[in-house]
């Protein structure tokens with residue numbers, strides 16, 4: 176079924192065993208000096224073990240100032256060679272090939288990341304995201320940077336890498352030169368296309384001169400910059416044709432630049448959305464073309480190849496969510512593949528906040544060096560609650576060899592996380608819960624649906640330990656006098672609260688409230704959100720936020736911030752705004768005012784034995800934290 180995906184291909188003289196490529200991703204696992212740590216090495220080796228044919232590494236900084244992140248890999252000095260050589264040999268043990276991506280961040284960095292200097296760029300224009308005004312490079316400096324690219328490639332070869340990928344995408348230095356959006360020079364490095372490409376030509380020539388005639392040089396480029404005056408797909412096709420002539424042996428078609436959300440799109444963006452751009456580039460060149468961007472399914476990947484739109488399929492977050500995706504796909508174990516849900520919480524969310532990356536659905540990401548050993552004292556473990564924290568606690572405990580039973584009082588796993596999948600653009604979330612159901616069955620976990628873990632069951636069935644993962648309950652603060660007509664946002668979204676009326680008011684403009692309002696807007700209802708803070712959606716991930724706010728606007732949802740609600744009675748909502756008392760009449764009033772932990776079972780079992788509370792039952796938290804918390808508790812019970 177996946178004949179093309181698992182057929183070999185040559186990039187230059189380099190033979191790749193299949194068409195599955197790991198996309199370059201900074202993980203912030205290296206030392207502050209950019210050397211490979213054991214954590215970094217194990218993380219990379221895990222992917223090679225998982226069956227990927229080619230791994231393109233995170234972007235390695237070619238000078239200390241080229242860095243965009245504090246703990247990214249570096250290759251600006253010979254001192255970097257040894258630790259990265261160790262990583263390469265661990266990857267090669269599994270018959271995977273590895274290419275080093277080399278980069279200079281240009282204006283897309285800041286003094287906190289790049290040794291405290293002013294960023295450099297073709298022109299002194301700040302990028303819309305970082306907003307630190309760069310210094311325009313003089314010609315001498317351009318020549319120096321060109322030579323540092325060549326030196327980096329020479330070191331990559333010495334460390335055993337199978338080739339290099341020049342990072343010409345995402346608005347970093349080389350992309351800045353290529354684009355009239357960021358390059359306003361009037362010398363030989365600016366103006367017409369071939370002038371804007373001059374630095375690229377020099378970089379390629381320098382790498383070639385410092386490596387060998389057959390050392391593979393790949394190039395990553397954004398298909399479109401999606402910014403006013405930025406490059407289009409037509410420009411990119413022209414550049415690709417030129418790059419092929421200059422000896423580039425494969426071209427990797429990504430998208431976007433800083434300040435636009437297309438490089439790492441959230442779950443709000445359709446799957447495989449950038450493949451058609453790869454197809455356009457394929458019309459311009461004969462070298463292998465790679466497609467990337469929300470491709471997570473091996474069958475979709477096979478179709479990308481079968482339709483001739485690309486020669487290789489590149490997966491970034493798909494490989495974070497499940498490093499063993501290729502092996503599972505090859506074995507036909509499709510329901511065992513844990514897909515990325517496009518949440519942006521763990522990977523890019525953590526990276527931007529300055530931390531090592533994590534993954535919401537893969538709590539072992541970044542901890543690949545920690546081996547889970549079977550216990551020689553198996554226990555009977557009760558997990559109360561089948562939300563994400565409970566699922567992961569059960570999984571962790573079962574991996575250790577414990578006899579685990581999950582009690583879930585509803586008719587499905589997932590808890591509040593399952594409800595989070597209901598808004599139109601969040602369907603990906605359901606894939607994690609579906610995967611977890613298969614996974615728990617495979618691990619021999621007993622799942623008792625429609626049953627609540629009560630204290631008497633725990634005692635009578637002689638469990639040795641209890642993990643309380645009963646989640647959180649909605650609550651209405653004491654300051655609000657509310658009658659029984661108030662509908663819980665979760666019941667509204669799952670259609671358990673019946674048909675909403677025509678005029679609706681949602682109390683609370685956090686994630687749940689805004690999603691409930693959007694849901695009502697989608698159903699054609701007239702909606703007002705009342706939020707006490709000065710903005711709605713204050714608790715939502717940056718990447719997902721624009722899509723949600725766009726829906727708020729599309730459905731004409733009225734937003735009143737700074738609203739202090741005092742009473743809800745008979746559909747009348749009373750609130751204070753800017754010192755004035757107001758009333759709104761609604762057919763349906765929805766409550767999304769907050770959550771409080773539901774850990775009654777822990778209280779009932781007080782003094783009984785080993786009881787641990789995880790996830791929202793401990794303190795309301797993000798799914799990313801609840802999942803890791805559940806897993807760690809499970810493996811250490």
Ligand SMILES: Cc1cc2nc3c(=O)[nH]c(=O)nc-3n(C[C@H](O)[C@H](O)[C@H](O)COP(=O)(O)O)c2cc1C
Nearest residue numbers: 198199200201233234439468469490491492522523
């Ligand atoms: C945490 C993270 C770090 C990234 N770092 C890089 C990088 O170093 N170089 C690069 O070209 N792209 C980088 N990207 C972009 C990815 O390589 C990829 O193009 C993007 O995530 C879209 O593909 P996906 O939907 O398969 O994840 C990064 C993405 C993520 C999530």
Ligand code: SF4
Nearest residue numbers: 515516518519521535
């Ligand atoms: S954190 Fe979210 S977006 Fe990132 S890889 Fe994991 S599931 Fe995907």
